[in-house]
Amino acid sequence: MSFGPQVLFENVNVTFNAGERYGLTGPNGAGKSTFMKIVSGDIDPVSGRVHRPRKLGVLRQDHYAFEEHRVLDVVLMGNHHLWKALQEKEALLAKGDDLSDEDGMRLGELEMVIAEEDGYMAEAEAEELLGGLGLDEAAQQGPMSQLQGGDKVRVLLAQALFGNPEGLLLDEPTNALDIASIRWLETFLQEYVGCLVVISHDRHFLNEVCTKIADIDYETIIVYNGNYDDMVEAKANARSALEMANSAKQQKISQLQDFVQRFRAGSRASQVKSREKQLEKERTALANLKRSNIQRPFIRFELKRPSGKQVLGVDGLCKQFEHQVIVDDFHFNVFRGDKVAIVGPNGIGKTTLLRLLREEIRADDGKVEWGYECQFGYMPQDHSEQIEKSEKTAHQWLWDWNEDVNEEQLRSLFGRLLFTKDEPFKPTKVLSGGETVRLLLARLMLLKPNVLLLD
Known part of the structure; x- marks a missing residue:
């Protein structure tokens, strides 16, 4: 699979077994x-085949995709065939006296689908x-x-589990969950008997839940036994062995090159020819050692100017x-460096408290007083509050926050955040x-605030 010139993975052969819980890891991108x-x-590979179980539960990243739907209906959508049949049946019955003979036959077919999918017990x-x-x-x-947010995830998890799927795919299930909900989810998944990815x-979370780690790196997927920490250790050992092998090949190539250069014009032509073939073989093997795709952003928050000693004072806050x-009647103080x-x-009410402190919403009583020279940098939970999804480029969006910055500075900032x-x-x-998220972090680094509020 590739997007544009970037190869994500190729020639992947991997099997996910029942009873195992796999963590799928790898850097962003x-x-x-x-x-x-x-x-x-949802999408097709460029080449190759995927064998899936008949019932596959999927929990996607978007926890706000079903806001207008009844909670029970969202769960029923987990059985796609049943939900589609129920919706079509409801639309036909809404015709009332205008129902045609063809519609009647179709209703009979839909009843068979609903019965096969245990549709009459589905809501219960x-x-x-x-x-x-x-x-x-x-x-x-x-x-x-x-x-x-935590209850939304529970509903979407119920959607994924509805119909007893043989496999379960969860994409960032802990997003928007509090600590107690994450601990609950860990216990729940530890008892799941199907195949989890x-x-x-x-x-x-990965250490608590996973029995194996499938790591995307070197343009392929490598499966490691154990949890995340076990994978990190095994991967480091494998990388060390790979680098030692690479170093040995480099040394061998240097020796072969020296031999070829020394004796090319002499009487050992047959030996030189043999060494040249060996040299080409070693070079080919060296070129086939793929690089790791792991990159780490360089994040550093600098200050335009420091704040005063007392950053924030809250006195008798009520909401x-x-x-x-x-x-x-909430009282507390925050000082520089806290x-x-x-x-x-x-x-x-954690987000509400932040909004009270930012004075986005009015308190019922009490005072919020920010100290001298406080300049805020805010990272919201809902990123759409800060970045409107539009045709505007990430470059233009960031530049709009500080038009005094030059192109070289912007390029450097994007590079540090792995763009x-x-x-x-x-x-x-x-x-x-x-x-x-990286674009929002780039904005914080560009503005150089002395107070960070991260939701």
């Missing part, structure tokens, strides 16, 4: 989500599944838009939404999740 889409059937099974995941009846009947950047108290983590379960070649000139509407 290595092709993890692309590989998942190939396995799920979905309710049981959601109940087991901690969602009450009221939440099940409401729209997805009313759920917190999961993408996650959460090292602890309540209907019956939910976010903060009540690093403060706001923790708590989903829905408790290569023409990537800064991609429209923001086609940026991946990882590219969007």
Whole structure:
């Protein structure tokens, strides 16, 4: 599989076995989500074949794709054949007296599909599944838009599990989950008996859940036994052995070159010819040692100017939404150099507290006072708040934040955040999740704030 000139992986032969839990790893841009889409059937490979189980559950990155749908219906969508049949049946029945003979025959066919897929028990099974995941009846009947991020993931996990799939594909399942929900998901997946393939950047999560790691590197996929830490150690050892072999080949090539140059014009022509063949063989073997695709961004937050000693003072802060108290008579101070983590379960009000501190929303009572020379850099949970997906390029979007910066400085900044070649000139509407985060980080590095607020 490749996109443009970039080869993501080629000549991959890999088997995912029942009863194993695989972590799919690799740097941003290595092709993890692309590989998942190939396995799920969303896109086709350039060449080769994929053998899939009949029932495959898929949890995708977009946790906000079904906001207007009823929660129970979102789960039923996990069985594509059943959901399609139910929707078509409902549309035909809506015709009422205008139903044709052909429509009647089609209804009979749909009834057979629904029966084969256990459709008449489907809603009860979905309710049981959601109940087991901690969602009450009221939440099940409401729209997805009313759920917190962690509950959305539970619903989408129920969608992926609906119909007892033989395989489960999870793309970043811990996004938007609080710590308690992540621990719950770890326990849940440890008990899953099918074949699991999961993408996650959460090292602890991969260590707790995975029995094997499928790592995308060297333009292929290598499967390692054990969890993420086991893979890192094994990969480092393999890379060390590869570099030693490479060094030995380089030394051998140098020796062969010396021999050929010394005796080319002498009486040892047959030996020279033999060494030349051996030299070509060694060079070919050396060229076939592929490079690792692992790259690390260079992130450093510099300051235009320091803030005063006291950065923030909060005195008697109060905020309540209907019956939910976010903060009540809250007092605290933050000083230059402090690093403060706001923790708590989903829905408790962490983002709301940040918005109160940024004075995006009005407090019911109390004061928020920022110190001398405070300049803010903000990373929101919802990236669409900051980057409108449009035809505007990433380069233009970043330049708009500081038009005094020159082209060389922008290129350097993009390079430090691993944007290569023409990537800064991609429209923001086609940026991946990882590219969007790196673009927001580039903005923070460009603006050089002395206060960072990261949601």
